[in-house]
Amino acid sequence: MRYRIRHTTEYKYSARVANCYNLAYMVPRSSLRQTCDKNSISISPQPAFSNRQEDYFGNISHHFEIQQPHKNLVITAESEVDVNPQHSSLNMDFGITCAEAKQILAKSKSLDVLLAREYMLDSSMVRASDELREYAAPSFTDDRPFVSAVADLTKRIFTEFTYSPEATTIATPLSEVLQTRKGVCQDFAHLQVGCLRSLGFPAKYVSGYIETLPAPGTEKLVGTDATHAWISVYSPTEGWFEFDPTNDQICGEQHIITAWGRDYFDVTPLRGVIFGGGDNPILNVSVDVARI
Numbered sequence: 001m002r003y004r005i006r007h008t009t010e011y012k013y014s015a016r017v018a019n020c021y022n023l024a025y026m027v028p029r030s031s032l033r034q035t036c037d038k039n040s041i042s043i044s045p046q047p048a049f050s051n052r053q054e055d056y057f058g059n060i061s062h063h064f065e066i067q068q069p070h071k072n073l074v075i076t077a078e079s080e081v082d083v084n085p086q087h088s089s090l091n092m093d094f095g096i097t098c099a100e101a102k103q104i105l106a107k108s109k110s111l112d113v114l115l116a117r118e119y120m121l122d123s124s125m126v127r128a129s130d131e132l133r134e135y136a137a138p139s140f141t142d143d144r145p146f147v148s149a150v151a152d153l154t155k156r157i158f159t160e161f162t163y164s165p166e167a168t169t170i171a172t173p174l175s176e177v178l179q180t181r182k183g184v185c186q187d188f189a190h191l192q193v194g195c196l197r198s199l200g201f202p203a204k205y206v207s208g209y210i211e212t213l214p215a216p217g218t219e220k221l222v223g224t225d226a227t228h229a230w231i232s233v234y235s236p237t238e239g240w241f242e243f244d245p246t247n248d249q250i251c252g253e254q255h256i257i258t259a260w261g262r263d264y265f266d267v268t269p270l271r272g273v274i275f276g277g278g279d280n281p282i283l284n285v286s287v288d289v290a291r292i
């Protein structure tokens with residue numbers, strides 16, 4: 001499937017911003033299952049400095065500085081991406097078991113395993129804990145196929161947690177999410193990553209877009225698509241698999257990757273430092289994912 005994506009972020013400030021320094025992850029990366037062959041970013045006001053580079057994780061990042069006073073900031077990213085489904089013939093009842101995966105992760109010296117083990121470590125927003133391990137453990141019996149176990153954990157998070165935008169903020173700890181059983185896609189992705197790392201399995205946080213389809217007989221509204229978050233987990237000898245705990249899915253053509261890292265902090269769509277701006281800036285985000 002080929003998509004055209006338009007992602008606009010606008011800040012309106014109550015007072016003038018003297019200058020600002022920003023980092024954006026708004027261009028889809030290329031991976032084994034997708035290719036981004038057209039992309040551009042426009043910024044208003046015009047930046048005094050702008051630099052595009054590849055970060056440590058292979059994501060495309062944009063640094064820019066605006067050094068003129070302004071009360072309105074608009075960043076628009078436009079991209080065209082070809083996306084394929086992952087492992088379309090995957091049968092989760094076969095493959096390496098949970099016990100075998102742990103053994104290989106502990107002993108193998110292959111480059112793929114060594115690189116994957118980086119994603120077993122704690123990060124700033126996701127830390128392994130006994131409570132996360134205890135929650136996840138029933139899905140991961142030793143003789144169960146590992147990918148099947150991850151799918152079961154995905155279903156449990158989808159079933160046992162409630163999607164509630166008012167329940168959490170960016171700073172809500174995983175312990176609170178686990179206790180209240182409420183959150184948004186970012187929280188559920190962090191939760192599943194934390195569960196997997198607590199059990200000793202490598203897992204990435206993936207940021208991107210998901211295409212939303214209108215109800216039958218209705219037109220799709222402009223700006224109704226959204227940024228989204230899911231996870232990617234490493235199975236030794238089998239590779240990386242993407243799961244969406246918010247929707248209980250193995251990620252397919254409608255999941256478009258922007259960036260991946262250890263957690264949300266590594267791949268925040270836009271963050272930065274401003275000087276001035278007053279209190280309570282107004283943020284508007286519009287995302288359109290259109291099939292070509």
